[in-house]
Amino acid sequence: MNSQQRPLGALGQDEYRILRDTDLRDYLAELPEVAALLGGSPGGWSISEVGDGNLNLVFIVRGTKGGIAVKQALPYVRLVGESWPLPLSRSHYEHLALVHQARLAPGLVPAVLHHNEALALIAMELLEPHIIMRKGLVSGTCYPHFVDHMTTFLARTLFLSSDLAVPAAQKKEGIAAFSGNHALCKITEDLIFTDPYFQAEQNRWTSPWLDATAAHFREDLDLHVAVSRLKLKFLASPEALVHGDLHTGSIMVTENETRVIDPEFAFYGPMGFDLGAVIGNLIMSYLASAGHERAPGERRSFEAWVLETIENVWAEFSRKFVGLWRDEANGDAYAATLFSGEAGAARLEAERRAYMDRLFQDMVGFSAAKIIRRILGLAHNIDFEWIEDPRLRAICEARSLRLARAMMVDAPSFRTIGAVTKAAREVRDWQPDLDR
Amino acid sequence: MNSQQRPLGALGQDEYRILRDTDLRDYLAELPEVAALLGGSPGGWSISEVGDGNLNLVFIVRGTKGGIAVKQALPYVRLVGESWPLPLSRSHYEHLALVHQARLAPGLVPAVLHHNEALALIAMELLEPHIIMRKGLVSGTCYPHFVDHMTTFLARTLFLSSDLAVPAAQKKEGIAAFSGNHALCKITEDLIFTDPYFQAEQNRWTSPWLDATAAHFREDLDLHVAVSRLKLKFLASPEALVHGDLHTGSIMVTENETRVIDPEFAFYGPMGFDLGAVIGNLIMSYLASAGHERAPGERRSFEAWVLETIENVWAEFSRKFVGLWRDEANGDAYAATLFSGEAGAARLEAERRAYMDRLFQDMVGFSAAKIIRRILGLAHNIDFEWIEDPRLRAICEARSLRLARAMMVDAPSFRTIGAVTKAAREVRDWQPDLDR
CATH class of the missing domain: 3.30.200.20 (Phosphorylase Kinase; domain 1)
Structure with missing residues (x-):
């Protein structure tokens, strides 16, 4: 044999x-x-x-x-x-x-x-006894090392494949090496950036409760412009080698370990897409949590942890990314020789903050795109799907859509990650009228 | 034999x-x-x-x-x-x-x-009796068909290789096909976006008259941030297959014909780079013109033609590009299905204008970069070099640098191409103090 x-x-x-x-x-x-x-x-x-x-x-x-x-x-x-x-x-x-x-x-x-x-x-x-993080989140488990591990992964994989770290010739070789993965990119282009916004055959949502909302999203031209700009960024911004599918179902965890799996969607794309995947999925975990309560308030401390995690993912990512930029800037962007001396160093540091602000805006927009596609598009996730009462599920989803719409259409109004978690907290208490 | x-x-x-x-x-x-x-x-x-x-x-x-x-x-x-x-x-x-x-x-x-x-x-x-356009401009020749030909070239080569016209898979193949041309890109990265802003060995300028200005440019951190952002865009924005070296020395003309030559710097890069090359070189032609006068005012009508040409290049390019977008949008960006109906069409038209505004800003910045490199960097051009009196040459160059600095550092203050030609006209009358 x-x-x-x-x-x-x-x-x-x-x-x-x-x-x-x-x-x-x-x-x-x-x-x-x-x-x-x-x-x-x-x-x-x-x-x-x-x-x-x-x-x-x-x-x-x-x-x-x-x-x-x-x-x-x-x-x-x-x-x-x-x-x-x-x-x-x-x-x-x-x-x-x-x-x-x-x-x-x-x-x-x-x-x-x-x-x-x-x-x-x-x-x-074999990752053992790791479980898919999304399952752990649905069951209300906190992961105390997640922020540290995930932000190390994000900061290092994104920074160290970017023009900040890698000479242009080498980066262009990397872009070419992944350019053949376009069929996987196309799935994202369609399922995330296009289908949820028109009557695509494969779309589904929690019907009838979200019928009106889904119809609004298909008519909302502010949203269509915003998602089209994100799609254009996805198509033509090879900032770094991104994982390309970095939701909580692509992360395996134990209490002490974190592993990122399934990078088959990898390509050179916008950094904000990976960041948005993590943040968007944490936002869904937070807003789906009410649907998994067996007793009111039962999951409050879990929910507080999720919000804190959202804040810390950005803060720690940002800190680590900028740290790498200070120490390992071997790329062709932002030539050191143009920022010599004390004044130059201070100015470059200010420019790093401005760079992170632009990246933050991208992250906000991509987070929203990742949320919307999971509620109005083809592929849903167990955060919502495992909420048995469909009306309760629809309430959690409607809250997520409301927040996501604001994040996508008016990303610049979210100046800090605190503004995102504040808005999430507020929308958590919103009671949508689903029976109109 | x-x-x-x-x-x-x-x-x-x-x-x-x-x-x-x-x-x-x-x-x-x-x-x-x-x-x-x-x-x-x-x-x-x-x-x-x-x-x-x-x-x-x-x-x-x-x-x-x-x-x-x-x-x-x-x-x-x-x-x-x-x-x-x-x-x-x-x-x-x-x-x-x-x-x-x-x-x-x-x-x-x-x-x-x-x-x-x-x-x-x-x-x-063999292009005959064509001459290099730059030589014609130095001699004060107007080219009545240049705007039409050049804007057709720009609009068609840029639009029709972009994500607006080409499906993503095909565009990624194109990017990969040109990714090996990085040694030529590197020349641009160094000579245009880096060297003029520090004490690079190969730099030269009209000394001693521009010594102080060159020194200022090497210390000007606003400028260094702005040029670094442009360089990052050059490194990581494969919007379209650009010519990559589209100055007036890469254009051959007769009174009735225009041919673009020498695209060995071609790669997928930002559209604004090609546009900026054309506009930046026309600005230099305009501001160098005073240096070629044999009698005061002799070249006024030529200069008026150059300014008009600058305005018309942008206006006609913009009109043709948007026209192609309306008629030949076969790419994956801005999915038509998201902008259906009358309201959708109107909104997409507004978004086209917003897109052109962003492209205009890029063009303003890249124009400035193209000007500065020709005055403070390695490769100079005959617009200035053929001005025999070095002090007069330095005056023309100083005017160009003053305008270019404003365009690079404060591109958003130039809202229209009219604002650019107005600033060019104003700086034409500025008498720099070169003897301090």
Whole structure:
């Protein structure tokens, strides 16, 4: 049942096929490091498919010594089926991004154990007992180290791939290396920046309660201009290598550890998009929380932690990013020689603040886009979906939409992260009239 | 003396070598279409090297029937010598850009007759009796069709390679295709956005008259912040395939024709950079004009034409660009479906104006950068250089620097192109105190 009986060569090692059970077992048995890590005889390994994402197969394989996770891309969108093809090359970009992130932010992404480009397969460290952060947030769990870990990940992956850190020639090579990942970018362009704002077939929302709101969003031209500007920024602002899908479902956590997974949407894009993904999803966690209460006020301390986390993510990210800029500015932007002496240093420091203010505005806008797409678009999230009473769910969603609209249309009125959490706190008490 | 005696195969057709005289003659004789176009026997062709640019060899070859221009890249910067190497691949990008521009803006670039990638050689239509526009401007010649031709070139090459016109996947392929041209971008990054603002070895200026001004520019932190922001935009805003070096020395003209040449700096960058090159160089032409007067007021009507041209370049570009946006918006930005109906159409039209306002601001800033680099940096231009009296030259240059500084540091105060020409007119009468 192993290579003796079915040599990999004969199987066509470099030809794509979907690996399941026996095939996968045979394949892994041929990888000495993986086999050693798993331990015991391949016949005894347990293999279970656990993928709950929208796109891929994910297996957990366990041997006598340890376990691994194996992710294989399918040539179509798993959630939808073969009618929606999606290139296998996304596995190439995911691998490239994982390697890059591991270098820039060590210990914050799963270690890659093996990669087969032709099979679109990546074998990774098994994250255990980590859970998907979104699930933890739905259950009301606080993560005391999340801010520190996530802001290290964000500051280092974004700063260290930007023109502030990397010479232009090298950055342009990076942009080119990821430019082929456009099919994944296109998903974002459509599902986040376009579909929720018109009658796209795949849209859904908590009906009938949000029917009127959804209709308003489809007519709201202020919103359409604002989201179009964000889309243009997404299309043509390769500021840094972004993760591209950094919601709380792409983060695995324990009380003490944080790992960012699934960077298959990675490309050179606007930094605010990753920041907005984190902040937007935390805002949804906060505003969905009321829907998960079994007794009034039960989750108040969790909710206070979420708001505090939102504030601290920006504050700590900003502090770490600017710190890197002071210490590791090896890029071609903001040439040091133009800011020499004490006056120059002070002026550059002021310019760093101005830069962070512009980035903050981007983050506010992208946060809003991430919220709206989860309530009016195709892909929803369990923060809201697991609220059983649909009317209560709609109330939480309506609050989120109200805040998101303000953030998108009038981002400049949110001058600080405190203004964002203040608005979130206020909208938490708003009672939408859903029965008109 | 032709292929019979020295077959191309033996010469190593695909290996780079500098072609001159006999080699070039033999090479061209092997190209049936080129030979037919030239006419007569190869032995009778005249070959003269006419390159007056900074980088390449340029030959004019004439036969009994016609002539061609042959451009061959050298593996170093011609102006400086072998100590400054520069990749031959720039010829590849120039060819790519020429083909692309010919498709988007037919009749406004020289036709390519032959390209040899390995030799970094392009044979082109001989532009005759065209002259370099800058020379015509120095001599006080007006070009009545320039506005129409140049704005067609700008509007079509920029719009039709942008996210407004091209689907994202195709645009990303374009970005990747030009990403290897970073050595040429680096020249711009250094010579335009960095060197003039510190004591770079290669800088020069009209000394001693501009010594104090040059010193001020090296200390002016408002300017350093502004130019650094422009540089960041140059580094990371692939809005469209830009020419990258669109000064009046890259334009050949007759009274009735206009051709844009030398796009070897082409890459995906900010549209405002090409616009700024045109406007900045016209501003220099205007402010240098006083230096070429043989009698007071002699060039007044030329100067009035230049100012009018500056205004019309922006107005016509803007009109044509927006027209293309209305008619040929096949890109992924500003999805039509989000602006349906009469109200949507009106709102999108308003957003087009807002877009053009942002582009105008970029143009103002980049114009200023193009002016400053020609007066305080390495590469100067004949608009000023051909003013024989150095004190008079310095006066013209000081006026240009004064206007450029205002445009760069306070671009938003220039709300319209009329504000730019008004400021140019005012500074034309300013008498700088150069003897302090």
